[in-house]
Amino acid sequence: MAQYTRVSGIVGLITLQNPPVNALSAAVRQGIVDTVKTALSDPQVKSVVICGQNGIFCGGADIKEFGEKMFGPPLIPMMHAIEAADKPVVAAIEGSALGGGLELALGCHYRIAHSKARLGLPEVTLGLLPAAGGSQRLPRLIGVPAALDLITTGRHVTAAEALQLGIVDQVTDHNTVDAAVKFALTVAGQSLDARRISTRPCPQPSDLDALFEEAMQKVRRSARGAIAPVACVQAVRAAATLPYALGLEREKELMATLFTSGQARALQYIFFAQRAVGRWRMPSGASWDTSKPRPINKAAVIGLGTMGQGITVALTQIGLSVVAIETQEKQLMKAKQAISGMLERGAKRRGVAPPLDRVSYSQNIQAVADVDLVIEAVFEDMGLKMEVFQQLSAVCKPGTLLCTNTSALDMDQLASETPNPELVVGMHFFSPAHVMKLLEVVYGPRSSPQAVATAMQLGKKMGKASVAVGNCTGFVGNRMLKLYTEQAFFLLEEGATPELVDEALEEFGFPMGVFRMSDLAGLDVGWRIRKSAGLEEPIEASGQSVRIRNGCRYSPIADLICEQGRFGQKTGSGWYQYDAPGGRVARSDPWLHSFLAKYRARHGLVARGIDHQEVLERCLYAMINEGFRILEDGIAAGPEDIDVIYVFGYGWPRHRGGPMFYASMVGLAKVLERLEHYHHAHPDVPSLQPCSLLKRLVASGSPPVHRWREVIKKLHSQL
């Protein structure tokens, strides 16, 4: 797992070998310990180079080993042995040096990186801190402010930035191992006293207390309850204030708390879940193994509202030629300006020329005749979308993939409008489409595996967490969201305020509560969907309560708010009030409170005390219950798919692992018991009735989330 050879007569070359990322498994650590010993005891060897095989230095500790009993040599003594060596040790960094990989390089005396390499300490994103001495060495090497930035955010830096910060000594465009060997030859025999980072004093910023106070406030604001960023600040503070050995003790102490925390488990689960959903599989068994994506060089986007503009930018930024179609001239001009602006700003950030000439604009749908793929992003109206699909079928060249960006409509009905329904899939982007990391790829019963593979690959190229899901109203994300929102409305009827509900959800870790979010997104969007589904019909005249639809409890509160022209931020009022239309700062609205009081009085509802726990249980468990139904229906392949959708598209706090993982952490029996309790209290709310998969999982002993698929498979085989 670490190969040793001698090169150029006097250089010992150690190559880490653990594909795909040379993670520091027990075997690799043992290999390093053994080969370093060999190199240091060989009198002919005057210096040592450590590199990784297959163009990657090291992706860090082996995350798969974290849940298991620790075997093999520990990292810290291994790093110390390297640093204490009396022969220079040079790290040759290609590809990535991340986490324990960078910590290993920091234990070396010199670091040479390829210009395309990326370096970082991303442990915080896994709920940990760099606990192989990284939190103590990095501040000594690059100073406290830069180390705080890298360690608390986990961001990866380019080789150029690493050179500027002083993390690496040299950057090369050529063969990194050759460059490192050449360098090792030149430093052989030189004194290493100044090269051992742990022996250096940590540079002292002028106002240490103020610096750490500010850093702590910053991470607390952005961490939304995650504990690792806070521990990272504490560890760097130890580096700045304690001798190395004591700092290392503090690092170990902090790591022990993090390592066994539920947050670290949740974050590591999401790391693997994100990769697992990339290996999509349709119920037919189709996957990457059986389906080759089509090459896509030219694409079209139909409809240039906010979504269409973002999609155009996302496609252009991955190098495609894009035909952007908008029939309304005024909107086309507005969109052209917005798209150009977004492309210019994106290019400026990346230091490249804006790819403006890759987008062509037209009012005529005939312009899509030669494209390989079309994404329809017109208004959310089935009639209009059907018309567009009919036109596309007549205009596009044979084999063009037709995708819809609908967020809830039946994509299979759209597929029926075309002679080739196998070429139709949903590509459900999230706003703003060039920024948000989630893409739901929706397949219908007739979508071909190749169409799904192509959409999944396109999503990957755009840097999105792409999740293949089956077709149903709202797909996965919006189907679950509907029940979360519905509970929030019911809670208002029963005595809660938007402030109380939002506070509970934000304390849980959502960036915004449901009402603040809905003010931002615009209340009219949901209103229009409810109207088109016939839910908003006033039927009080018929004698039926306005609070009942299709025999179930319904809250018309949001409809009544919309009838007042209160659509959220854009109109200056919604669930909250704003200084002016377009205002961002939500303030409590006495009008809304009085409206709620009158509403309750009109319907004979008596407000009762509602606490944060009830808000969380009602909103989250209703949504989780729907998640189980989605698994039962085979719309999502596994709990990981749902969790990735929620973490990447709906602001679910990452350190809580997604709704299904959260349910497993709370305990499925408890979720079941609370749902039964709330369903008993609200028998007219069917979404609170625990679904059979949840009951079955509890009956089979609440297996861990990675074993749910076995139970789901059994359930499906019995249907």
Ligand SMILES: CC/C=C\CC(=O)SCCNC(=O)CCNC(=O)[C@H](O)C(C)(C)COP(=O)(O)OP(=O)(O)OC[C@H]1O[C@@H](n2cnc3c(N)ncnc32)[C@H](O)[C@@H]1OP(=O)(O)O
């Ligand atoms: C005392 C504690 C000391 C240290 C703590 C740590 O070091 S924690 C680990 C810190 N390292 C990281 O967080 C890096 C995680 N990996 C990545 O960011 C990317 O994988 C990487 C290295 C940039 C490569 O990206 P790429 O897109 O090329 O590949 P992909 O992410 O799909 O990964 C390929 C497969 O490798 C598995 N993998 C990656 N890193 C690790 C790891 N550190 N441990 C174990 N396995 C790892 C990944 O799951 C993929 O596997 P697959 O089976 O194909 O899904």
